[in-house]
Amino acid sequence: MSTPLPVPEVAAHGRAVLDEVGTVVVGMRDPLRLALAALLAGGHVLFEDVPGLGKTLAARSLAAALGLDFRRVQCTPDLLPSDITGSSVFDPGTASFEFRPGPVFTGLLLADEINRTAPKTQSALLEAMAERQVTVDGSTHKLADPFFVVATSNPVEYEGTYPLPEAQLDRFMVRLAIGYPTADAEVDVLARRLARRTEWAPVNRVVDAGTLRAMQAGVEAVAVDHDVLRYCVDLAAATRSHPAVEVGASPRGSQALMLVGRALAVLDGRDFVLPEDVKQVAVAALAHRLSLTPQAWATGTLPQAVVRDVLEHVPGPTTARG
Incomplete structure (x- = not known):
């Protein structure tokens, strides 16, 4: 190690x-x-x-x-x-x-x-x-x-x-x-x-x-606050219940949010993770894990748009350090 x-x-x-x-x-x-x-x-x-x-x-x-x-x-x-x-x-x-x-x-x-x-x-x-x-x-x-x-x-x-x-x-x-x-x-x-x-x-x-x-x-x-961990889980869970999604992000998706968000924080010189770090990586970490419904494909809905919609509707933590 x-x-x-x-x-x-x-x-x-x-x-x-x-x-x-x-x-x-x-x-x-x-x-x-x-x-x-x-x-x-x-x-x-x-x-x-x-x-x-x-x-x-x-x-x-x-x-x-x-x-x-x-x-x-x-x-x-x-x-x-x-x-x-x-x-x-x-x-x-x-x-x-x-x-x-x-x-x-x-x-x-x-x-x-x-x-x-x-x-x-x-x-x-x-x-x-x-x-x-x-x-x-x-x-x-x-x-x-x-x-x-x-x-x-x-x-x-x-x-x-x-x-x-x-x-x-x-x-x-x-x-x-x-x-x-x-x-x-x-x-x-x-x-x-x-x-x-x-x-x-x-x-x-x-x-x-x-x-x-x-x-x-x-x-x-680098540790990650519990509220930020919960935010990662809430975002992934929201993709599973989204009406345009047939199969949502797996737990590997929420883990990717946490891990890449933490790495982004470190690249910014911080030893703590903000909700904004998670938001930055959300589309890149989640969109490719979604399978959309046939109706969503027929209307031209993209997985990236679904993730952005989830980001708008899932509230972020209010107690994370900033």
């Missing part, structure tokens, strides 16, 4: 990581901050948006700034589970089977366009994401510490995509949308590309894996 870093040091490292990533990834400070908070909380991140907005670049840059080993899997319809986890290969020299690790044996695995591969292959990541291990041919193999999955996906309306299984979606602590940049940010992207005269821009390492573990331990050392 790593020695926890004090909250001010975690916040300083977090700002440095975001600043370094911001030298390459323009106009994405808010979603990157949520992504970093999820990683500090020990979770996995799903970026979902249309192609060309920098989702892959954001994941690669985060891995570089955090000093993590990085592997990428380009998900395609013919990708097999063993292409991710690895497989046992017969070695004629020893007349035995030898396990050859797949790309999942890394610090940060980028599953690029994860919803372009079949659900069976998507599900190969479930054990890795939940238990930080994979089982191949009856043998269990531990993964790196820390280990994260950052996946990108395109909207399901795009040709050649498969909906992610509910169990898979639930394993992602947050789902983040990038959105189109502002005109000024897009001009900045073009100007930076001209200035560096090459397609790729280097991202310097800010911390290493050991420091990242200490940052995570620093986040874990």
Whole structure:
């Protein structure tokens, strides 16, 4: 177990990581901050948006700034589970089977366009994401510490995509949308590309894996008031009784609210969590866990709108520190 870093040091490292990533990834400070908070909380991140907005670049840059080993899997319809986890290969020299690790044996695995591969292959990541291990041919193999999955996906309306299984979606602590940049940010992207005269821009390492573990331990050392815990539970429970929702957020959803909200507080330099921290992450932590009714889909209701409606109607705690 790593020695926890004090909250001010975690916040300083977090700002440095975001600043370094911001030298390459323009106009994405808010979603990157949520992504970093999820990683500090020990979770996995799903970026979902249309192609060309920098989702892959954001994941690669985060891995570089955090000093993590990085592997990428380009998900395609013919990708097999063993292409991710690895497989046992017969070695004629020893007349035995030898396990050859797949790309999942890394610090940060980028599953690029994860919803372009079949659900069976998507599900190969479930054990890795939940238990930080994979089982191949009856043998269990531990993964790196820390280990994260950052996946990108395109909207399901795009040709050649498969909906992610509910169990898979639930394993992602947050789902983040990038959105189109502002005109000024897009001009900045073009100007930076001209200035560096090459397609790729280097991202310097800010911390290493050991420091990242200490940052995570620093986040874990921060307590959360009971009233804020109750607020997380009330928000998740409200999604289950919402008229537009068929299946609401699981307890894993309320836990994501608490964990990422706490990490956001630490990134702000605080050792206590405010209701506003929970509200900041509510859409990212809950929307992808909701299954809407057919009537809601027919009227064009989005899960994000349901979460915003819940935020408006569920009263926040009045005794939390502020």
